[in-house]
Amino acid sequence: MTTEPIAPPSSPQDAASVLPAPAASGTGGAGTGGAPPLYRRLLARLVEANPAVVTVLSVFTALVFGGILIDVTSSGVVHAWSHAGSHPGRALSLTFTTVADAYGAILSGSVLSPSTLGHAVSTGQGWAQVFNPISETCVAATPLILAGVGVAIGFRTGVFNIGAQGQLIAGSIVALYVGFAVNLPIWIHLPLVILAGAAGGAAAGLIPGILKARTGAHEVIVTIMLNYVFLNLLNYVLGGAPFQLPGQTNEISQKMLPSARMPHLFGSSLRVNLSFVIAIAMAALASWFMNRSTLGFSFKVSGANANAARTAGMSSTKVTILVFAISGLFAGMAGMATLSGTNFFLSSGYGGTIGFNAITVALLGRNRPWGVVWASMLFAMLDVGGASMQIRTGITLDLTAVIQATIIFFIATPMLVREIYRLRSTGAGALQLFTKGWSG
Amino acid sequence: MRLELDGITKRFGPLVANDHVDLTVEPGEIHCLLGENGAGKSTLMNVLFGLLHADSGEIRIDGTPVTFADPGEAVRHGIGMVHQHFMLIPVFTVAENVVLGFEPTRRFGWLDRRRAHAEVRRLSSEFGLEVDPGALVETLPVGVQQRVEILKALQREARLLILDEPTAVLTPQETEALFRIMRSLRDSGRSILFITHKLKEVLSVADRITVMRLGRVVGSTTPDEADEKSLATMMVGRDVELVITKTPASPAEPVLQLEQLSVADERGVTVVEDVNLEIRAGEIVALAGVQGNGQTELAEAIVGLRPVRSGVLRVEGADLTDATPRERIRAGLAQVPEDRQADGLVLSMSIAENLILDQYDAPPFARHGVRDLSAMRAYGARALSEFDIRAASADVPAGTLSGGNQQKVVVARELSRKVKVLVASQPTRGLDVGSIEYVHRRIVDARNAGAAVLIISSELDEVLALGDRVAVMYRGRIVGIVDPAVGRETVGLMMAGAGEVPPPPPAVNATLGPGDGS
Ligand SMILES: Nc1ncnc2c1ncn2[C@@H]1O[C@H](COP(=O)(O)OP(=O)(O)OP(=O)(O)O)[C@@H](O)[C@H]1O
Ligand SMILES: [Mg+2]
Numbered sequence: 001m002t003t004e005p006i007a008p009p010s011s012p013q014d015a016a017s018v019l020p021a022p023a024a025s026g027t028g029g030a031g032t033g034g035a036p037p038l039y040r041r042l043l044a045r046l047v048e049a050n051p052a053v054v055t056v057l058s059v060f061t062a063l064v065f066g067g068i069l070i071d072v073t074s075s076g077v078v079h080a081w082s083h084a085g086s087h088p089g090r091a092l093s094l095t096f097t098t099v100a101d102a103y104g105a106i107l108s109g110s111v112l113s114p115s116t117l118g119h120a121v122s123t124g125q126g127w128a129q130v131f132n133p134i135s136e137t138c139v140a141a142t143p144l145i146l147a148g149v150g151v152a153i154g155f156r157t158g159v160f161n162i163g164a165q166g167q168l169i170a171g172s173i174v175a176l177y178v179g180f181a182v183n184l185p186i187w188i189h190l191p192l193v194i195l196a197g198a199a200g201g202a203a204a205g206l207i208p209g210i211l212k213a214r215t216g217a218h219e220v221i222v223t224i225m226l227n228y229v230f231l232n233l234l235n236y237v238l239g240g241a242p243f244q245l246p247g248q249t250n251e252i253s254q255k256m257l258p259s260a261r262m263p264h265l266f267g268s269s270l271r272v273n274l275s276f277v278i279a280i281a282m283a284a285l286a287s288w289f290m291n292r293s294t295l296g297f298s299f300k301v302s303g304a305n306a307n308a309a310r311t312a313g314m315s316s317t318k319v320t321i322l323v324f325a326i327s328g329l330f331a332g333m334a335g336m337a338t339l340s341g342t343n344f345f346l347s348s349g350y351g352g353t354i355g356f357n358a359i360t361v362a363l364l365g366r367n368r369p370w371g372v373v374w375a376s377m378l379f380a381m382l383d384v385g386g387a388s389m390q391i392r393t394g395i396t397l398d399l400t401a402v403i404q405a406t407i408i409f410f411i412a413t414p415m416l417v418r419e420i421y422r423l424r425s426t427g428a429g430a431l432q433l434f435t436k437g438w439s440g
Numbered sequence: 441m442r443l444e445l446d447g448i449t450k451r452f453g454p455l456v457a458n459d460h461v462d463l464t465v466e467p468g469e470i471h472c473l474l475g476e477n478g479a480g481k482s483t484l485m486n487v488l489f490g491l492l493h494a495d496s497g498e499i500r501i502d503g504t505p506v507t508f509a510d511p512g513e514a515v516r517h518g519i520g521m522v523h524q525h526f527m528l529i530p531v532f533t534v535a536e537n538v539v540l541g542f543e544p545t546r547r548f549g550w551l552d553r554r555r556a557h558a559e560v561r562r563l564s565s566e567f568g569l570e571v572d573p574g575a576l577v578e579t580l581p582v583g584v585q586q587r588v589e590i591l592k593a594l595q596r597e598a599r600l601l602i603l604d605e606p607t608a609v610l611t612p613q614e615t616e617a618l619f620r621i622m623r624s625l626r627d628s629g630r631s632i633l634f635i636t637h638k639l640k641e642v643l644s645v646a647d648r649i650t651v652m653r654l655g656r657v658v659g660s661t662t663p664d665e666a667d668e669k670s671l672a673t674m675m676v677g678r679d680v681e682l683v684i685t686k687t688p689a690s691p692a693e694p695v696l697q698l699e700q701l702s703v704a705d706e707r708g709v710t711v712v713e714d715v716n717l718e719i720r721a722g723e724i725v726a727l728a729g730v731q732g733n734g735q736t737e738l739a740e741a742i743v744g745l746r747p748v749r750s751g752v753l754r755v756e757g758a759d760l761t762d763a764t765p766r767e768r769i770r771a772g773l774a775q776v777p778e779d780r781q782a783d784g785l786v787l788s789m790s791i792a793e794n795l796i797l798d799q800y801d802a803p804p805f806a807r808h809g810v811r812d813l814s815a816m817r818a819y820g821a822r823a824l825s826e827f828d829i830r831a832a833s834a835d836v837p838a839g840t841l842s843g844g845n846q847q848k849v850v851v852a853r854e855l856s857r858k859v860k861v862l863v864a865s866q867p868t869r870g871l872d873v874g875s876i877e878y879v880h881r882r883i884v885d886a887r888n889a890g891a892a893v894l895i896i897s898s899e900l901d902e903v904l905a906l907g908d909r910v911a912v913m914y915r916g917r918i919v920g921i922v923d924p925a926v927g928r929e930t931v932g933l934m935m936a937g938a939g940e941v942p943p944p945p946p947a948v949n950a951t952l953g954p955g956d957g958s
Binding site: 291292295300305312314 | 764766769777782783786787788789798800806810
């Protein structure tokens, strides 16, 4: 036998051989000493296509793409390049300043504008103007956060809830009713309104949940159809008593009583209100729920491996029904938040496309509640800042929609991002989520 | 192809999975790689196949240094690999999977199905690996999926074939067939790197044997110079008890009772028919049978993953025929599922979470619906050392574990609860000899503590070593229940549907006739 002598285990650690090899014995070969230095490990982490890196790069790539779009549609830039022979420097600088102006306008419209700040500092007045952009961004982000977290919880559990829009409307209708039909002191009225929104959304979520759990109906189709049901339900209830504003023929509802409205956080000149705090608190609660509650754990297990969940005795019926109820609850609260925070009444088309953008921010936030918060803030910034960009630079608001869509395009095609940036692939399971949910 | 690995080192964080590994595979050689669970065999093969990148070291083919950025390059250099865990796309057909990446196309790039099917048929007849090209992979039993993997590797004209534990899921007959293929490939000048934990196989098929431990090569030998005992010692670093010694069973009252049980498969075909079986507290019944004779379905029906078509299932007299998996777990049933990755584990979750998957909502791991993460972690750390699961910590995802260590997680979970009935399908699949010894001992301990144990195994050695009684299944029926002392020969014949059925051992009352349903 040409066996090398097998050294008897030299230390108890070696014998137990739980492997984090002590540097001395594990890496003691010729030439290499110790683990690679920190910067190399960091770099390795970065070039590995871990999902967070792909997400950040997707946003970055989309912004670059948006920049290119701004340039090629700007007559000034195009004109400068057609005369680039004589003024190459000018063409180049215009290329960058045009994009910088546009993105600068978005930032100053959604976060902080240097000119209003300067004005406020020098005159001591107009502080509301300074904080107005960020306040507006928070207001716009509030329903996105709530609905997005709800959708994200569904994704983590392996169900594709496309019905946030309908659940949002359901929650709004119930919250509105409680908001105008009863007269109570604010400290009891407001909590009731919040509960009503949550309950309305949860009830609407139960429908696809029960259908899927009991009959195996595909949740995507059911929830899409239910969106139309709730959309039309809203139009119906707005058409008459008790919801319609008396004396109106338009589809406009009564207003919520003042005791049903969210208090402002920083005075009446800034629209940011308690519902933003509630949204953040609900995201924290969702994060806790997924990580620390037993129900959240069974959600995650069901989403990651339904067979293993079954084997371990988790009931897929219970999980399916409950996850839809909870997902709907968040969507319902999203509808309530804007209603009671800034709108105070319902009209046809209420909710816009929040329910669908919720899917987007859930994906962008990688289905983690805190990720959804950041993604919602980013989307709200683009929405709010886009308007000011249009005013200041004349670039159409649609550009921000293109950027938002492009972000999602790259998120959904991680392979492409990996190729662009030559990232090494790890077994990037989380990245496949987008396609996974559709298999039902 | 002459392959040389020179000083390959691969780290995962603090863990050194391959530590300056040198290995040479000559042309026309079957080279066996042997080593404990977690020794670094799969990691080394993944480095060779371009799936992982070595931190240092060199790969040479016929003397020329090569680097593979991805598996595609490895394939172009004539390397084919059959992975330990299948890399098939479940919703594709066999033919689609085999040609994936090298698809025959018609005009405009449409997949040429007919040619793909023909190609698969040609390959499967050439190598004697029978498959239906049009079958969906997800509907196939694991043994057949394995064949698809091998076809896929062969199709690409590999000059070096890596087989990472291909026989773990094969029947003895399939293994023999695979060995014939391997030998003929070798004789045609191809090289084969073959990983297995079954020492008998190593001795029968290898030309050279290299043994790894803790990421390092600790020796190399040939089948002429080695025997099972010496190989085991070399691998584990200590003497290993290859066949478990156990005291005779002292069965008490019946715990698991199956009466006239029939079970259908996905297509509605009855695959388990009128099975009557009674297992008592404190005995192990081993279910023998060629794979595909209904054992898997029977086990699934017992644990509640598959509906019972007719008949009754009782645990301690209580009718559990229609109980949910959860109710069965509550009633004291535990199971080791056949396919650890599909049914046993959540690969993206931590080892600790996987270890409590069936107790996540019970104290001490949760109170009032709130999980206690520190209790879980402490428990995970304990289980890691108790079951010798090789991992950096209990917090790493189960998916980063070596195959054998994943199996140990499942076994640890099921055996650390106090169980009344244990149903274990292929409990030692993919385990090294040392771990097999340990798991067998734990199963016998569970028996001695009063559990009724049903072992389903395609390893005849395991069946005969563990079983106090051996029930043989053939075409969905239990064709006989015998004492393991009757020997391999007799049981083997019964498994093939032939042979005299010896009378049941006198000490136990196996009811073979129709039960009275009491
Ligand atoms: N992606 C990874 N991240 C972290 N650790 C890993 C990863 N892949 C493997 N390891 C670790 O490297 C070690 C070697 O694993 P490997 O799969 O090569 O073992 P193996 O010899 O094939 O064992 P088995 O016989 O059980 O299949 C194990 O301790 C494993 O946990
Ligand atoms: Mg392995």
